[in-house]
Amino acid sequence: MSTIADRKHSVLVVDDHEIVVKGICAAIAEKPDWQVVASTTDPAHALTLIADLRPEVAVFDYSMARMDGVELTRRALELHPPLKVIIFTMHYNDIVIRDALLAGAQGFILKSDLTRTLDAGLDALALGEPFLPGPAANVLLRAYLGKPAAEAPSLTAREREIIKLIALGHSGKEIAIKLAISPKTVDVHRTSIHRKLNLRNLADLVRYSVRNGLIEP
Structure with missing residues (x-):
């Protein structure tokens, strides 16, 4: 007989700041159809967890000191190709979007919008749909049209x-x-x-x- 946990979508959360991990896990805990099966502040440990637990979705920070979210995405998908990855970041720019997409990420969330967009992002990935909120979609569209995306913001x-x-x-x-x-x-x-x-x-x-x-x- 299946349990409640069996019917829930599984999520792994990775950020090298414990307070951020706790915040994301708390937000996901409020969603009845989802559960965090593991979380860690160590990207290398995340790879072990992915190999062992085979989660459905992973939420990775883009900027981590020991291994960034792009590299972690690439390695995670080599271990578990069905994994769907959401990258969350402080800013969108063409480098972030391009590198994360090429690595295999399927969703993006701004940290400043985390509580507002996390639900929609998780639900989109569960349906097999990418999640590209306005700013990310605009950057991707400009790249597709061959128009340079501005840095966010530009350097002096x-x-x-x-x-x-x-x-x-x-x-x-x-x-x-x-x-x-x-x-x-x-x-x-x-x-x-x-x-x-x-x-x-x-x-x-x-x-x-x-x-x-x-x-x-």
Whole structure:
């Protein structure tokens, strides 16, 4: 005889911040047809959970220090191809959408809209439908039409200088000397760059620089 849990859609939640994981799990717990079968702050552990539990849907953070959501999606689908993945992120831009789709993600949710759109996103994936709310759909449409999607938001000329120098391996002190600004100003710009582009670590920054022609691969 089947149990209530057997009739529920299963979800795995992965974010490297425990408070975010708890918030998402609490939101899903309010949906009678869904249950969180596992959650973790460790992307590597998530792969073990996917192999063992075979969840129907996974909710991955885009920016995680040890393994980003795109790479986690790629590896997860190699282990369990039927898995449906929702990526949630601070900002949409062409890089986020393109890379996540190519990795196999089927849905996107902005963190600022998480409580409002999570239900719709889960229900869409359960029906086999992609979930692309307005901003994500607009980015995808512009890419399809061959029109460049604007960064969200755009970098200043000085920020582009700094991101290039960071990607090339220069330290904050070296950048300050090269640009004749203070190390504190470099740090301010670095923080702004990471916030604007939804970057969490140096690897994210280097990937952005290569994809946007700031440095050679």
